[in-house]
Amino acid sequence: MKRSLIILLLGLLAGVAAFSGFYYVCTASHREILNGAQPELAWLKREFRLADKEFARISQLHAAYLPQCQERCRIIETQDERLRQLLATNAAVTPEIESLLAERARTRADCETVMLQHFLEVSRAMPPEQGRRYLVWVKEQTVLSGQGMEKRHQPTDEQHH
Amino acid sequence: MKMNFPDENREALSELLRKWTVEASLPPRFRDGVWRQIAREEKPGLTLWDRLSRWLEGVLPRPKIALAYVTALLVAGMAMGLWMGRVENDRTSAVLGSGYVRSVDPYQAAALNQ
Numbered sequence: 154m155k156r157s158l159i160i161l162l163l164g165l166l167a168g169v170a171a172f173s174g175f176y177y178v179c180t181a182s183h184r185e186i187l188n189g190a191q192p193e194l195a196w197l198k199r200e201f202r203l204a205d206k207e208f209a210r211i212s213q214l215h216a217a218y219l220p221q222c223q224e225r226c227r228i229i230e231t232q233d234e235r236l237r238q239l240l241a242t243n244a245a246v247t248p249e250i251e252s253l254l255a256e257r258a259r260t261r262a263d264c265e266t267v268m269l270q271h272f273l274e275v276s277r278a279m280p281p282e283q284g285r286r287y288l289v290w291v292k293e294q295t296v297l298s299g300q301g302m303e304k305r306h307q308p309t310d311e312q313h314h
Numbered sequence: 315m316k317m318n319f320p321d322e323n324r325e326a327l328s329e330l331l332r333k334w335t336v337e338a339s340l341p342p343r344f345r346d347g348v349w350r351q352i353a354r355e356e357k358p359g360l361t362l363w364d365r366l367s368r369w370l371e372g373v374l375p376r377p378k379i380a381l382a383y384v385t386a387l388l389v390a391g392m393a394m395g396l397w398m399g400r401v402e403n404d405r406t407s408a409v410l411g412s413g414y415v416r417s418v419d420p421y422q423a424a425a426l427n428q
Contacts, residue, residue, distance in 0.1 A: 157367075157374040164387040171391030172398075179399025183406040193417050196410035218418065225420040264420055271418065294411075295419045 201283040210278040218271045225264050232257045265296050 186195040194215060198208045232253065239250050272291050276284035354360075354368065373379050416422045 157371045160374045160380045164384045167384050168387035168391035171388045172395040175392050175395025176399045179396055180402050183403045192410055193414035197414055222420050226423050229420055294415045
């Protein structure tokens with residue numbers, strides 16, 4: 154019985170060791186990215202197979218873009234807060250709310266324009282194929298991300314017939 | 315079935331059996347094994363666990379079976395490690411991708427702050 158138990162435990166130990174080893178090795182690169190200074194950019198480098206020179210250029214573009222992005226974030230939050238207050242105190246769509254909604258729409262348009270310009274610049278700094286892939290992905294994630302909702306309201310083929 | 319041998323044949327057979335000696339050697343601890351098996355057979359109402367442990371006891375010490383068992387668990391561990399590693403990498407990639415999008419899209423960053 155003792156021998157069987159030893160073999161049984163040895164097998165389990167081998168299985169656990171193999172699992173841990175392979176899991177550790179397989180996730181090592183992603184762990185390294187997560188523990189880095191700029192994990193998102195490091196991920197971008199890996200995902201779009203960027204060379205060091207391309208990555209340096211993209212990091213530069215990213216660093217230049219961030220302060221503008223943060224400023225727009227602040228504007229959006231201020232506008233949202235104002236709208237929240239107005240909606241809490243008014244039971245109808247007042248001219249002030251209307252004006253704020255228009256202002257928010259303008260901010261959104263400006264924001265998306267600057268964002269798209271940044272994405273195009275970043276994509277140009279990538280190898281052509283990766284640049285195209287990046288643009289498709291990033292547009293879907295940002296300016297086109299609301300389309301899921303619109304699609305839900307589209308009539309289906311069955312409804313047409 | 316009872317067999318009737320003539321007396322002279324019976325004598326000859328008895329003589330032959332007396333002279334007969336077994337020369338083949340028994341496997342090590344054969345006698346212990348036999349007694350253990352007899353003792354087990356005498357125990358009434360074996361549980362599933364008893365049956366399993368008895369089966370393991372009989373099967374696992376065989377070198378080929380032991381090797382196959384350890385190898386199977388080793389391979390299963392490797393495959394699971396690889397698979398779980400990939401799943402974890404996909405999850406991390408998705409998290410990092412979202413992080414990148416939040417860093418460049420003020421609307422997603424603002425939504426997260428609210």
